[in-house]
Amino acid sequence: MSTQYYDIIIIGGGIxxxxxxxxxxxxxxxxxxxxxxxxxxxxxxxxxxxxxxAGYDDKPGTVKAHFCPKGNEMYRNLYxxxxxxxxxxxxxxxxxxxxxxxHLNLLLEQGRKNGVPSLEIISGDELRSRxxxxxxxxxxxxxxxxxxxxxxxEAVLAFMDNAQQNGVELFLETEVSDVLLSQDKRQVVGVxxxxxxxxxxxxxxxxxxxxxxIAKKVGDESFVIHPRRGDYFITDKYVGNLVKSFFFPCPSExxxxxxxxxxxxxxxLMGPTSIFQLDRDKTATxxxxxxxxxxxxxxxxPSIPMxxxxxxxxxxxxxxxxxxxxxxILKRPHGFVNVxxxxxxxxxxxxxxxxxxxxxxxxELKDLVDFKPxxxxxxxxxxxxxxxxxxxxxxSALAKKDPRYAQxxxxxxxxxxxQVVEAIRRGAKTVAAVxxxxxxxxxRCQGGFCGPRVIEIxxxxxxxxxxxxxxxxxxxxxxxxxxxxxxxxxxx
Amino acid sequence: xxxxxxDVAVIGAGPAGIAAGVGAKEAGAEKVAIFxxxxxxxxxxxxxxxxxxxxxxxxxxxxxxxYVHRWISKAREAGxxxxxxxxxxxxxxxxxxxxxxxxxxxxxxxxxxxxxAMGCRERPxxxxxxxxxxxxxxxxxxxxxxxxxxxGYMPGNRVVILGSGDVGLIMARRMIWEGAxxxxxxxxxxxxxxxxxxxxxxxxxxxIPFYLEETVIEVHGKDRLEGVTVAKVDKxxxxxxxxxxxxxxxxxxxxxxxxxxxxxxRMANVEINPVTQGPIVNxxxxxxxxxxxxxxxxxxxxxxxxxxxxxxxxxGRNAALFAAGxxxxxxxxxxxxxxxxxxxxxxxxxxxxxxxxxxxxxxxxIEKSCKVVVEPGLYEKRLRYARPGxxxxxxxxxQDLQALGDVDEIVVDIKxx
Numbered sequence: 001m002s003t004q005y006y007d008i009i010i011i012g013g014g015i016x017x018x019x020x021x022x023x024x025x026x027x028x029x030x031x032x033x034x035x036x037x038x039x040x041x042x043x044x045x046x047x048x049x050x051x052x053x054a055g056y057d058d059k060p061g062t063v064k065a066h067f068c069p070k071g072n073e074m075y076r077n078l079y080x081x082x083x084x085x086x087x088x089x090x091x092x093x094x095x096x097x098x099x100x101x102x103h104l105n106l107l108l109e110q111g112r113k114n115g116v117p118s119l120e121i122i123s124g125d126e127l128r129s130r131x132x133x134x135x136x137x138x139x140x141x142x143x144x145x146x147x148x149x150x151x152x153x154e155a156v157l158a159f160m161d162n163a164q165q166n167g168v169e170l171f172l173e174t175e176v177s178d179v180l181l182s183q184d185k186r187q188v189v190g191v192x193x194x195x196x197x198x199x200x201x202x203x204x205x206x207x208x209x210x211x212x213x214i215a216k217k218v219g220d221e222s223f224v225i226h227p228r229r230g231d232y233f234i235t236d237k238y239v240g241n242l243v244k245s246f247f248f249p250c251p252s253e254x255x256x257x258x259x260x261x262x263x264x265x266x267x268x269l270m271g272p273t274s275i276f277q278l279d280r281d282k283t284a285t286x287x288x289x290x291x292x293x294x295x296x297x298x299x300x301x302p303s304i305p306m307x308x309x310x311x312x313x314x315x316x317x318x319x320x321x322x323x324x325x326x327x328x329i330l331k332r333p334h335g336f337v338n339v340x341x342x343x344x345x346x347x348x349x350x351x352x353x354x355x356x357x358x359x360x361x362x363x364e365l366k367d368l369v370d371f372k373p374x375x376x377x378x379x380x381x382x383x384x385x386x387x388x389x390x391x392x393x394x395x396s397a398l399a400k401k402d403p404r405y406a407q408x409x410x411x412x413x414x415x416x417x418x419q420v421v422e423a424i425r426r427g428a429k430t431v432a433a434v435x436x437x438x439x440x441x442x443x444r445c446q447g448g449f450c451g452p453r454v455i456e457i458x459x460x461x462x463x464x465x466x467x468x469x470x471x472x473x474x475x476x477x478x479x480x481x482x483x484x485x486x487x488x489x490x491x492x
Numbered sequence: 493x494x495x496x497x498x499d500v501a502v503i504g505a506g507p508a509g510i511a512a513g514v515g516a517k518e519a520g521a522e523k524v525a526i527f528x529x530x531x532x533x534x535x536x537x538x539x540x541x542x543x544x545x546x547x548x549x550x551x552x553x554x555x556x557x558x559y560v561h562r563w564i565s566k567a568r569e570a571g572x573x574x575x576x577x578x579x580x581x582x583x584x585x586x587x588x589x590x591x592x593x594x595x596x597x598x599x600x601x602x603x604x605x606x607x608x609a610m611g612c613r614e615r616p617x618x619x620x621x622x623x624x625x626x627x628x629x630x631x632x633x634x635x636x637x638x639x640x641x642x643x644g645y646m647p648g649n650r651v652v653i654l655g656s657g658d659v660g661l662i663m664a665r666r667m668i669w670e671g672a673x674x675x676x677x678x679x680x681x682x683x684x685x686x687x688x689x690x691x692x693x694x695x696x697x698x699x700i701p702f703y704l705e706e707t708v709i710e711v712h713g714k715d716r717l718e719g720v721t722v723a724k725v726d727k728x729x730x731x732x733x734x735x736x737x738x739x740x741x742x743x744x745x746x747x748x749x750x751x752x753x754x755x756x757x758r759m760a761n762v763e764i765n766p767v768t769q770g771p772i773v774n775x776x777x778x779x780x781x782x783x784x785x786x787x788x789x790x791x792x793x794x795x796x797x798x799x800x801x802x803x804x805x806x807x808g809r810n811a812a813l814f815a816a817g818x819x820x821x822x823x824x825x826x827x828x829x830x831x832x833x834x835x836x837x838x839x840x841x842x843x844x845x846x847x848x849x850x851x852x853x854x855x856x857x858i859e860k861s862c863k864v865v866v867e868p869g870l871y872e873k874r875l876r877y878a879r880p881g882x883x884x885x886x887x888x889x890x891q892d893l894q895a896l897g898d899v900d901e902i903v904v905d906i907k908x909x
Contacts, residue, residue, distance in 0.1 A: 012838075091841070115537070131660075233621070238758075281714070282625070283625065284623065284624045284625040284710075284711075284712075285623040285624065286623045287623045287709070287710075289623070290621055290623055306621070307619070309618060309619055309621055310616065310618045310619060311616070311617075311618030312618055312621060312622075312623070313626065352694075354753055390500075392582075392590065392598065393594070395598050396597055396598045396694075399592060399594075399597040399598050400597050403594035403595065403597070404594065406592040406593055406594045406596075406597050406598060407579075407592070407594045408529060408578070408579040408581065408592060411529065411579065411581075411755075412755075414581055431628075445613050445614070445616055446616035446617070446618050447616075448613060448614050448616060448632045448634065448635050449613065449635075451631070451635055452635060452638055452639055452643060456643075466643075467645070469629035470628065470715075471627070471713070471715075472628070472716040473715075474714075475715035475716050476627060476628040476714075476715035476716055477628060477716060478628050478629075478647070479639065479645040479646060479647060480646050480647070480648050480649055480742065481645070481646045482644055482645055482646065483640055483644050483645065483646055483670050484644075484670070485646070485671075486646075486670060486671025486672075
């Protein structure tokens with residue numbers, strides 16, 4: 001197996017890893033991002049509510065309260081530069097009983113202290129005049145106009161894509177088995193993986209739900225991650241307009257509660273539950289979990305028609321036992337950086353955390369790497385054209401330039417072959433990756449129509465047999481062989 | 493960029509659409525064009541290589557491709573224009589629409605009248621809310637049928653089939669023919685979703701177990717499907733604790749229902765019936781937009797393709813009359829209602845313009861002598877049984893309807909004698 005040399009290695013390509021990668025790509029340093037999944041984002045950055053929180057949830061003075069409103073502000077500017085979908089729709093926290101009103105006041109107070117702008121408590125009637133489908137039982141709501149809905153897939157891809165354009169290298173299906181230390185254990189020297197050695201004087205631990213396991217490998221046992229599962233439902237776009245903004249119930253110990261929101265692509269999202277589990281990789285929904293989601297969602301929006309559900313999924317939050325984000329640069333071993341336990345509002349905070357940690361690295365780790373600004377850094381990037389959202393003129397122009405943009409692959413989401421091919425060119429190697437990049441298969445038929453076509457295009461573009469195309473890497477092959485083969489098997 | 497201008501435009505070159513093209517030409521329309529998103533004609537029938545088609549339309553048993561090729565030949569002889577690789581992706585309220593085609597790019601089509609014939613699609617797993625993981629190896633039966641019959645690939649080796657819709661039953665047999673193991677067909681309802689003849693020919697003849705009132709309650713496996721948990725269900729279709737059973741399998745095929753595909757109809761603002769999920773039509777297959785007609789599985793999911801073709805032809809003829817300005821708009825608006833045991837039916841209203849055929853499906857099976865009736869006294873026919881998997885029909889004669897004078901509602905029902 002090969003050995004490769006870098007200045008900085010980032011373990012994990014979720015929102016934390018990708019925002020840090022992009023921040024580091026401003027400098028003339030060699031960066032590698034390693035992720036064990038076959039496509040980005042995986043883990044919690046893939047399966048979440050797609051919410052950019054306003055920043056009123058966290059107690060003033062905590063690390064979370066510091067980064068969340070900053071991250072919110074950054075996204076509101078970055079989405080244009082990096083071309084990901086962000087809908088500035090605002091959010092409501094709903095009080096369903098008199099005794100929840102003090103809680104709204106508390107959130108309002110916290111939010112003001114945290115620097116969240118334009119917070120306001122409105123009456124239930126005012127809420128219903130804006131959102132006619134909101135439950136009659138809601139008596140008041142905290143309105144946070146800076147809450148946004150984000151396409152979390154596009155956001156992670158955008159940061160990473162831009163980082164790659166600026167020289168960062170991404171290694172997928174690359175699982176870190178060990179973090180390597182110098183003989184005296186004072187200095188990080190790299191990582192060992194299933195794809196060989198990656199040597200570097202700086203290793204950043206952005207391994208999400210596995211980040212405590214990675215930290216343990218260098219002797220850091222200062223925190224433990226408890227995976228906390230969240231189950232979700234997604235509905236057909238036909239009912240995506242039941243609500244315009246993000247709806248939260250009053251938060252409890254267990255978390256922010258079961259929410260209802262339109263996704264960035266106008267489906268309706270319901271969830272998540274909050275269920276502790278031991279397994280760090282099993283993202284299976286449960287009957288109980290899904291029932292909780294329906295019940296919780298209908299408390300806020302009673303008219304949600306469950307026959308409009310198109311899929312369910314579950315994600316695992318990386319919940320640290322410290323109760324707050326774990327962001328530090330270890331003294332020993334030198335060169336090891338934790339950006340761990342970035343649980344909600346982690347997605348929101350990530351860009352601000354990335355900026356912060358890179359600033360600190362420039363100072364505290366300057367003996368290891370020379371952080372010389374890269375004069376050729378390009379901050380902008382474009383996503384693959386979103387055919388579904390283009391004007392007729394733009395579609396025509398695209399189709400004229402490349403006829404593959406006039407060949408539909410996914411009819412539910414209006415995804416063309418041109419988009420699928422471009423996704424593959426940018427690194428998509430699995431059916432799930434194509435879906436994440438383009439939304440092919442994310443619609444109401446869930447890949448029934450485009451599935452075989454996507455397999456075919458992946459096979460053709462990657463120059464691999466159809467049978468080797470996987471859903472999400474590993475052993476997830478879509479097809480097991482050719483027809484008629486059975487009758488020629490040995491012994492038949 | 494010049495628009496494509498036609499008299500009658502048909503969307504979809506499946507059995508309904510092709511027959512609509514034939515019908516439109518028969519009725520004298522000059523320029524009739526069918527727009528099809530696939531590179532080939534025939535729609536889903538291309539992949540239906542089993543026999544069983546055409547007993548009513550041609551009086552003989554044909555395979556899907558054979559059946560549809562007879563109609564394609566008819567259409568070609570009649571001078572119908574076919575546009576393949578031409579996906580209709582946007583429709584305006586007036587019925588003008590946009591196609592995309594790799595060699596032509598994006599074009600607008602303007603037609604005097606149109607026939608919606610987009611067919612239906614399969615319900616996915618996610619719609620069922622079955623908990624568990626989402627590994628590779630879960631396919632709708634129709635997707636698996638395409639992979640096996642058209643692409644020549646096997647989706648898996650050890651198969652469980654959820655739901656007993658016809659495509660699922662046919663795929664059970666097909667997978668056996670290709671050497672796969674089929675562990676069983678699981679149907680949550682107390683009766684089969686598909687035709688009895690398919691239960692006999694596809695399951696019984698091959699010894700494939702068929703379980704009623706049992707369903708999949710959990711999906712297992714991280715990468716590839718590793719198994720499913722099945723369980724018996726009670727009267728409310730909730731799993732019965734203690735009846736759970738794990739089945740090791742690498743493939744789950746779904747035959748849990750078909751949904752008319754009405755994205756374009758909705759764009760045109762055609763009114764959709766929430767029960768059939770298809771456009772509301774009258775006996776002339778005219779939707780709530782006068783220039784837009786609809787036929788086949790886009791209106792209501794049929795059991796046999798023969799009826800789809802007949803309806804398509806009728807819709808095409810009426811669309812042609814409309815295009816020529818010879819279509820007489822219905823003066824009356826008689827509502828058709830369904831009786832207690834009628835789950836869905838079409839048309840939902842009559843314009844009092846011609847004889848009418850009303851198609852319907854029952855909610856509960858009746859396994860003894862029963863009758864289809866249209867009240868008041870418009871039609872009665874004895875049946876030996878009525879089953880949800882099969883379509884029943886009733887015929888209403890225009891003269892009988894007229895003889896009734898001023899009625900504004902008629903009722904179709906299937907009940908025990």
